[in-house]
Amino acid sequence: DGGITQSPKYLFRKEGQNVTLSCEQNLNHDAMYWYRQDPGQGLRLIYYSQIVNDFQKGDIAEGYSVSREKKESFPLTVTSAQKNPTAFYLCASKVRGADEAFFGQGTRLTVV
């Protein structure tokens, strides 16, 4: 798993509540990514960050927010504005100068 920790593994929330998913890495990686995975739709990029205090929107950023205050942490907040938040969320990171990204084990969010 490359030293990337996503917590919790399963998360349940009531509709209308904001929820924050944790992603921590101890690999000294510069770039970090958040993806959403739905059945039959593959991985879709939500946000990514190349360096601390900087991040860019991916393909489906609406209803999500992120922060990158520390190099090792890239939390994702799923806001009440996200219309269909139930999904499997994956975090990844990559070191500058390397090619492949390493993934966490994912967080399955269920909104009821």
Add this chain to the structure above:
Amino acid sequence: AQSVAQPEDQVNVAEGNPLTVKCTYSVSGNPYLFWYVQYPNRGLQFLLKYITGDNLVKGSYGFEAEFNKSQTSFHLKKPSALVSDSALYFCAVRDPESNMLTFGGGTRLMVKP
């Protein structure tokens, strides 16, 4: 904008037979291409990559992939499939300047005994 297409939702192969999982890409510059594998309820594991050099790249677990610039393809191959290869496979492309990493929709590989 960059994109990746995996035209097959599922590939079925008998154990011992060769397998191919297809991937085509669209990028503005030179492609950085990757294959990842995902087992149920897990994150993705890196299999192999093409950055430059030989068009045939070898990766983990006996997998290889062939880069074809004229066809903008990067198909994943293995000479002899194992039942344990059954999983979800993702092709990806990365823009080396922005570091944006884009995945295809995934292909489920089913290897039957």
